[in-house]
Amino acid sequence: MFHARLQLLRHGRPARPCLFCRSRSSNSSRTYSSISGTPPPSPITSLSTDSTLPNLRIGRHTRVIFQGFTGRQATANARESLAWGTNIVGGVTPGRSGEHLGLPLLPSVRAAVETLKPDATGIYVPASLAPAAIEEAIAAEVPLVVAVAEHIPLHAMLRIHAMLKTQSVTRLVGANSPGIISAVGACRIGFQPLPCFSPGSGAGTRVGIAARSGTLSYEAVASTTRAGLGQSLCVGVGGDIVAGTDLREALTVLADDPETDAIALIGEIGGTSELEAAAWIEAYHKQAQAAGVQPKPIVALIGGTHAAVEGRIMGHAGAFALPGEPTAQEKIAALERAGASIVDHPEKFGQAIKARLDALLGSGASGSSLFGQAGSTTQRRGMHTSSLGRSNGRRPTIQTPRTTSRTVTQKRSIYISQDATFDLLRKQGVNAAPYSGHGTQRYLAISIDRSSKSPCILAAPSYDGTTPSSQSNIRRFPFNYHAGVDGLLTARVANHLGLDTLSSTASTEGLRKLLRVLYTTFIEHEAYLVETAVVSRLADIKVVHARLGLDDVAFGQRQAAGDETTLQLAAVTPPPEADALETQAKAGGIVYVTLKDKEGSAPGTIGTLVNGAGLAMNTVDALAGLGGQATNFLDTGGKATSETVKTCFQVLLQDPRVRVIFVNVFGGLTLGDMIARGVLLAFQETNVTVPVVVRIRGTNEAEGQEIIRSSGLPLFAYDSFDDAAAKAIELSNEKA
Known part of the structure; x- marks a missing residue:
């Protein structure tokens, strides 16, 4: 079914069976135990072609190593995880060999792979060391890499994702993630609070969780346990700007997991992962309907309906909206349309999911009359009351949050002023000056496409000076981090901007030169946004608005290291409004x-x-x-x-x-x-x-x-x- 085991390893050793195949062969007596007794259609085979997704299916069979094994946090975590049942087979501390906690200690991941044959590695090193540790694990072809550290520079993660795209063996979870845990399989790779987790009492009681927030996922775990349910596989995709595994990918695995009966989905502001998850849910429901089986119930929560602060990071590195990204309300609406039920607090997951499962049992789980109904009505409270029982066999009513919100206009911590950004661009030969009122303004930027986990061009054929996220005509054009902007991509952007109809050759060539400068600025200054508005006049591309948004983690590191250009930018950057x-x-x-x-x-x-x-x-x-x-x-x-x-x-x-x-x-x-x-x-x-x-x-x-x-x-x-x-x-x- 999957092709990970067919991939030849680059270093000449025989390819091992993929984690999915090994787990299936070692558990051949297991049968699917869904509500209906019949497995739903396999979303992994039909809705995804990524051969590394099965590596997320951890359990008792999973051989785990720790990187940074002898560190204080790794040691404490390993003791807890071992006592819980996790199959930790050893670990790595660079340059050291011997034993730790009675387990083998190796000097490198390559040595650990050759000696211990791990299925997964948990990386427990500081953020400054985490990129190198992740890259070492990918190079050693560990099937599953779990990175928990936060405050890793954005461009380090973009380089790692570019590396991941060149191979088909390793799957990354994180960074800035609580990790991944199987309550049924007693395997924890992360720092989740173990007392909250329970494997449930068997078929019809096990909830899989996919979450961007660690604490909200813990609340969901406790809520399902209190409702008499348990948990199967919980994937903490993490709060980074570009996640190693996203919500859609986690859903794909949970829907195909025979030990998962229902799914809790937890998203938040920032990115488009929730919209992609909604599209996946819609396709999953259609596939189940065509096969005549019940899809697994999915209940979702989205954070940031009222706490979204425009241009400001809300705790998680990725909890802010880039231009063109949807609001929390748009994400909720998309999930409801796709058939997910919505709750407004994780404490309500348990009873909401139990009600959905009871409704399926009450209907005999044989028909498709419940299929695709969002069934969400607004209630102020009472998710824990008896009103959410079987509801006469119909899907119970679930609370939907109000869709009004306060928009608070504040800046992310490091935005370079327009004058300073103009100066940077002029030094690279760009014609840059404030808008004179002549010519049609068009929006053009280099930013992050969180879906493709790569840089992208943002473009809109008109721009009125307001926040571009409000513009429906903005389009994304992802491209390879290392390759940069090529001619074909420039032509597509020119076509969307309408520049190819204006002095075609000269305007397109001017656009190509400008995009190269913007990309160079994006790379050299480790930016998350290089934003401009341009006008085309006399076959020239003129920048009339510019703003540079820098990754605050990288900026702080470069400033502390005395990087001359960074210090110059800091000197001309006005401090944010004092609070x-x-x-x-x-x-x-x-x-x-x-x-x-x-x-x-x-x-x-x-x-x-x-x-x-x-x-x-x-x-x-x-x-x-x-x-x-x-x-x-x-x-x-x-x-x-x-x-x-x-x-x-x-x-x-x-x-x-x-x-x-x-x-x-x-x-x-x-x-x-x-x-x-x-x-x-x-x-x-x-x-x-x-x-x-x-x-x-x-x-x-x-x-x-x-x-x-x-x-x-x-x-x-x-x-x-x-x-x-x-x-x-x-x-x-x-x-x-």
């Missing part, structure tokens, strides 16, 4: 964004304190869905301490709008009892003048809740998000 609270939070390792509406007013009243970027976005969204308004986005970070929580309180209390503080924490790496102690510390050392509502779930949730309950302080402790949010909204209204 004292954001600056104070950043100094404490906290990601904080002040939320205002598009007119600059600040109607919010609820200060939010959340761990995890995805959960922080969703908290703002869900509060808005219940009638509340947050003053801020705040992500404590994955390793928040009690001191961090105290700092968060100090920041929040300086905003005069805050009438109540809402602490919403799901314990993964962040422990629930640690957060609770941080809240108490804040009361002891900070003058807390507003009510505080605390919701703690996840790792050490019982301990954290008990600390809050027994504190004797004016705190409101809740387990349910809806109950906690309703209380926060009630208290904020009382203070009005």
